[in-house]
Amino acid sequence: MSKAMEPDLQTPLGTASGKAAKGPAKEWSHPSNHWLRGFVIDNRASLGTLAVFIVMMAVFMIANPTVFTTWYLYSSVLTTLPVALFVVVPLVFVVTCGEIDLSFPATMGFASWVFALVVQAGYDPFIGIAAALVTGTLLGFLVGSLVVYGGLSSLIATLGMNFLLRGLIQIINEGRSTALTGLADSSAYKIFSSQVWGIPVQIFWAIAFVVFSALLYNRHRFGAQVKVVGDNPDSARQMGIDVKWVRVKVFVFVGIGAAIAGTFSVMINFTWWPTAGDGYLLPVLASVFVGGTPTWGGIGTVVGGAIGAVTVSFIQTGVVAAGLSGFYVQFFNGLIIILSLLGHKWNQARYR
Amino acid sequence: MGERIIELRDIKKSYGQVYALGGVNLSVDRGEVVGLIGDNGAGKSTLIKILSGVVKPTSGEILVRDKPVTGWSAARSRDAGIETVFQDRALAVQQTIVRNIFMGRELTSFMGWLKVDKEIEEASRLMREIGFTSKVFTPHSIVGQLSGGERQGVAIARAIYKQAELIILDEPTTALSLTETAKVFHFVRQVRASGRSILFIGHNIHHVFDIADRFVVLDRGKVALAADRNEVKSAEDLINFMEDVAHPGGLPGLHEDAEQGAQ
Numbered sequence: 001m002s003k004a005m006e007p008d009l010q011t012p013l014g015t016a017s018g019k020a021a022k023g024p025a026k027e028w029s030h031p032s033n034h035w036l037r038g039f040v041i042d043n044r045a046s047l048g049t050l051a052v053f054i055v056m057m058a059v060f061m062i063a064n065p066t067v068f069t070t071w072y073l074y075s076s077v078l079t080t081l082p083v084a085l086f087v088v089v090p091l092v093f094v095v096t097c098g099e100i101d102l103s104f105p106a107t108m109g110f111a112s113w114v115f116a117l118v119v120q121a122g123y124d125p126f127i128g129i130a131a132a133l134v135t136g137t138l139l140g141f142l143v144g145s146l147v148v149y150g151g152l153s154s155l156i157a158t159l160g161m162n163f164l165l166r167g168l169i170q171i172i173n174e175g176r177s178t179a180l181t182g183l184a185d186s187s188a189y190k191i192f193s194s195q196v197w198g199i200p201v202q203i204f205w206a207i208a209f210v211v212f213s214a215l216l217y218n219r220h221r222f223g224a225q226v227k228v229v230g231d232n233p234d235s236a237r238q239m240g241i242d243v244k245w246v247r248v249k250v251f252v253f254v255g256i257g258a259a260i261a262g263t264f265s266v267m268i269n270f271t272w273w274p275t276a277g278d279g280y281l282l283p284v285l286a287s288v289f290v291g292g293t294p295t296w297g298g299i300g301t302v303v304g305g306a307i308g309a310v311t312v313s314f315i316q317t318g319v320v321a322a323g324l325s326g327f328y329v330q331f332f333n334g335l336i337i338i339l340s341l342l343g344h345k346w347n348q349a350r351y352r
Numbered sequence: 353m354g355e356r357i358i359e360l361r362d363i364k365k366s367y368g369q370v371y372a373l374g375g376v377n378l379s380v381d382r383g384e385v386v387g388l389i390g391d392n393g394a395g396k397s398t399l400i401k402i403l404s405g406v407v408k409p410t411s412g413e414i415l416v417r418d419k420p421v422t423g424w425s426a427a428r429s430r431d432a433g434i435e436t437v438f439q440d441r442a443l444a445v446q447q448t449i450v451r452n453i454f455m456g457r458e459l460t461s462f463m464g465w466l467k468v469d470k471e472i473e474e475a476s477r478l479m480r481e482i483g484f485t486s487k488v489f490t491p492h493s494i495v496g497q498l499s500g501g502e503r504q505g506v507a508i509a510r511a512i513y514k515q516a517e518l519i520i521l522d523e524p525t526t527a528l529s530l531t532e533t534a535k536v537f538h539f540v541r542q543v544r545a546s547g548r549s550i551l552f553i554g555h556n557i558h559h560v561f562d563i564a565d566r567f568v569v570l571d572r573g574k575v576a577l578a579a580d581r582n583e584v585k586s587a588e589d590l591i592n593f594m595e596d597v598a599h600p601g602g603l604p605g606l607h608e609d610a611e612q613g614a615q
Contacts, residue, residue, distance in 0.1 A: 042492075215465075219465055219468065221464040221466060224466065227447055228447060231444035231446045232443065236456065238442070239457070299446050350446075351445045351446050351494060351496020
């Protein structure tokens with residue numbers, strides 16, 4: 001470009017001197033056409049997260065090699081990790097869109113409550129799952145509309161909605177949990193929550209969800225518009241994108257993800273608690289940012305978020321397995337988050 | 353050439369008692385670059401808004417391809433093939449060139465899945481059409497990595513993809529260096545060569561003089577000068593004329609100041 005673009009304002013460029021200097025123009029060639037380099041450049045955020053995870057696991061394994069050869073350790077992580085994945089992934093969309101959603105724990109509790117009520121009333125668990133999905137969709141739409149059409153700050157409004165919905169659950173249930181004893185015999189349980197070759201089956205559903213969402217993010221109009229809206233809403237509006245509706249849709253997506261997550265957590269425990277979902281708020285948020293999605297919107301990574309969730313869920317298990325007391329868990333949580341953020345800051349340029 | 357893309361006849365626009373435009377005539381033919389010059393407050397931006405249909409004129413007539421149009425609006429303006437490229441905030445800088453070109457008009461197959469290969473092919477074709485060739489950048493390059501002039505190129509390519517017949521460039525070179533300005537001029541010439549028209553709006557008279565086939569000078573809501581390229585000998589003539597318009601009596605020492613400002 002430099003040779004062809006000499007600061008000569010009089011002669012039309014690209015005719016005489018421009019073309020001759022360049023010869024047969026080979027357009028659009030990558031600086032390095034090597035596939036590996038291109039792959040690393042395109043996926044550096046998620047690869048960085050993977051590196052953090054590998055280093056962390058290596059430290060744990062060196063501390064106590066024998067525990068990490070036992071299958072039980074991984075099996076316990078694989079039971080709880082899927083629940084987190086179903087909310088981490090939609091949250092990547094929300095953060096990319098320039099918003100945040102702190103109401104998903106209450107949505108998890110609310111949707112799984114509906115699931116528990118339907119199953120307790122004697123209906124098939126599949127109907128319960130459908131009811132939970134509808135509940136999650138409606139709550140997501142409610143939260144999204146409040147933020148977008150009400151013109152509220154998503155940080156504060158969703159925090160408020162989290163308290164409000166959780167409060168409603170508590171008022172009506174007065175702290176009582178619901179046991180779903182018949183669930184273990186249902187076909188829905190076998191499909192969504194049993195074990196195949198000793199592996200909890202929900203991890204396969206979670207992986208399918210991550211793959212589908214990664215395609216949605218990178219290869220679908222929805223993902224493309226979410227990124228553009230998070231990047232430059234004025235430009236998106238000017239180009240005919242319904243910016244508000246795109247924003248509402250990401251909240252609906254979180255609602256659906258939270259409904260699935262809540263239902264899975266009930267199916268794992270055979271019991272619904274009024275606090276269902278509460279413990280996921282901070283680990284899930286940490287996973288999104290450990291995963292390499294920056295806070296400022298416009299870009300993000302679904303696969304990185306999933307790796308972030310794996311990292312965060314292995315911290316607790318790994319700390320204990322490495323022979324340290326449970327008091328170290330929070331310290332390591334913090335350490336991993338800070339180290340990841342420092343790594344991503346060095347790794348990602350912010351364009352303005 | 354020859355076909356008249358759009359013509360404004362005796363356009364007036366008043367905000368309350370204040371006239372922003374007091375009877376402006378302006379026309380753009382196919383395949384020509386019209387330079388629109390004027391000081392701050394001369395009515396340039398009002399004129400752009402009227403052309404893009406955002407603002408409705410108080411009175412006057414608008415003709416698209418020699419046919420009078422009633423009910424001029426933003427949609428009508430788009431249908432007539434008029435696209436405005438604003439200098440800043442037009443692109444999503446963290447996204448790829450492809451995503452910017454197809455912003456809001458993604459090429460999709462069933463259920464909204466993107467036709468990735470088709471988009472790259474189309475983007476390459478558009479960039480080739482405006483003369484954007486590069487050994488460094490691909491359609492996958494992030495717009496934030498491009499220089500100011502190259503970003504203008506992406507915005508112009510996007511306008512062309514929208515089937516634009518007339519592209520309004522609002523101060524496209526104001527914040528750019530000489531090298532970057534040359535790039536924008538290169539794109540503009542390519543667009544003209546493809547038979548489309550450009551309305552080039554600028555502060556810098558030298559820039560407008562170098563690129564335009566015809567000049568329109570606005571002053572206080574009126575066309576002070578409309579001239580072909582061959583009627584004006586040099587940019588200095590144009591500057592002198594602008595000064596005479598702005599200060600009819602002539603101010604001593606002003607000439608040198610204005611020249612320096614325009615460099």
